[in-house]
Amino acid sequence: MRLGIQLGYSGEGFAAAVDEVVEFEEAGAELVVVPEAYSFDAVSQLGFLAARTRDMQLASGVMQLYTRTPTLLAMTAAGLDYVSGGRFNLGLGASGPQVIEGFHGVRYDAPLARTRETVEICRRVWRREPLTFDGAHYTIPLPGDHPKPLKIINRPVRPRIPILLAAMGPRNVALAAETADGWQALWLDPGSADRVFGDALADGRSRRDPALPPLDVSVPVPFAVGDPTPELLGGHRAQLALYLGGMGSRNRNFSNDLVRRYGYAEQATRVQDLFLSGHRSEAAAAVPAPLVAATSLVGTPDTIRRRLADFAKAGVTTLLASPLAPTRTERVKDVATLRDLLRAV
Incomplete structure (x- = not known):
């Protein structure tokens, strides 16, 4: 199982967070993931991290397909792949309609079809094909007298950049x-993963291109060695x-829907009702304790070792830790401990 680091949303202290990522890399972390949501963009931060890290992989978590054209996504990915070697x-x-329509002012429609078309367009760009695409949602080039198929000017470092899709619903x-x-x-609750996601994963894998590598399954978890x-x-x-x-x-x-599928329908309704009525501390207190425990990784080394085995059994291949210890020294030490525990698993 690969060890990654999940950064939080952008804010004050980014330079210090990057200094810490450098130490996490030295401690054995192999990947760092930068979120976006409706915070600062992920691209600028990933470029900064590319310059400060040596070998660790970089990933967005996630870039939103509605806010960039498929071609721009491909160009941006190729650029980040270039500066990171x-x-x-x-x-x-x-993402979801609240962010896409409420923050970006773009209609949230046909997410599955748009995702599928975007993936294909990106891969054509990276192969440096003269870009043509005739899909239900994207047509490249547009019809007319002037447009013509173009291919990306620069030769990408790799003709196939890994694409990681964020997903919660079965489809x-x-x-x-x-x-x-x-x-x-x-x-991800590893104890419920097979029941909730097993059929969807099997359905997708039955149509998977044999040329693709085995599916990497990455899961973010708040993490600490301690009580x-x-x-x-x-x-x-x-x-x-x-x-x-x-x-x-x-x-x-989508998060509320997922937790309902785990079996917390009443609790999910209560948390949502409290949160939307402005009672945020009460909403946090109403989150079921078993859900908090199942979706985090905190405990003694022996407890963590057993939990890692549960994640591995659920098919997880990349663990994205968000270290929780109060000091930087403790967080780096915890990441080194987690690296050793993962190697044992």
């Missing part, structure tokens, strides 16, 4: 298993409340 992975996702997960190099999961105290897990509980309550509307919230 072939270390970039294009984490791609549809999106199946699409990732069919077309992508990797699946970026969120809030799972309320103080240590308070941030994770608050983030779960944010996603269950506020990352989407009452009628369309």
Whole structure:
């Protein structure tokens, strides 16, 4: 199982966070993932990280396909792969209507079809084919007297940059298993993974191109070596409340839908009701304790070793740790411990 680092949303202290990523790389981390959502863009930060790291892989988590044309996504990925010496992975996702329509003013329609077409267009660009595409949602070039098929000027470092699709719903997960190099999961409960995602993964894999590598399954987890105290897990509980309550509307919230499929329907409704009515601390307190524990990785080395075996059994191949220890020295030490535990698993 590969060890990665999941950064938080951009804000103050980015330079210090990058200094820490450099130490995480020395401690054995192999990948760093930069989120985007409706924060600062991921691209500028990934370029900065490309200059500060040596060997670790870089990934977006995720770039939103509605906010950039498929060709621009391909150009951006090729550019990041170039400045990093072939270390970039294009984490791609549809996000949700609240962000895409509410923040970007772009209609959120046909996410599955648009994702499929975007993946194909990106791969054609990286192969330096004169770009033509006649899809249901993207037509390249547009009809007329002036446009003509073009190919990217520069020769990409790699003709095939890994694409990692973020997905929660069954059809999106199946699409990732069919077309992508990797699946970026969120809030994965390893004990429920087969029941909730097994059929979708099997469906997608049944149509998977044999030329693709085995599907990489990456999962972000808040992580620490130590007792799972309320103080240590308070941030994770608050983030779960944010996603269950506020990352989407009452009628369309993908995280809330996922937690319902895990079996927490009543609790998911309560968290959402509290969050949307402005009672955020109460919403965080209402997040079920078993869900907090299942979607984090905090405990003694023996406990973590057993949990890692559970993640491996659920098909996870990349663990994206968000270290929680209070000091930088402790966080780097914990990452080194996790590296050793992963090697044992």
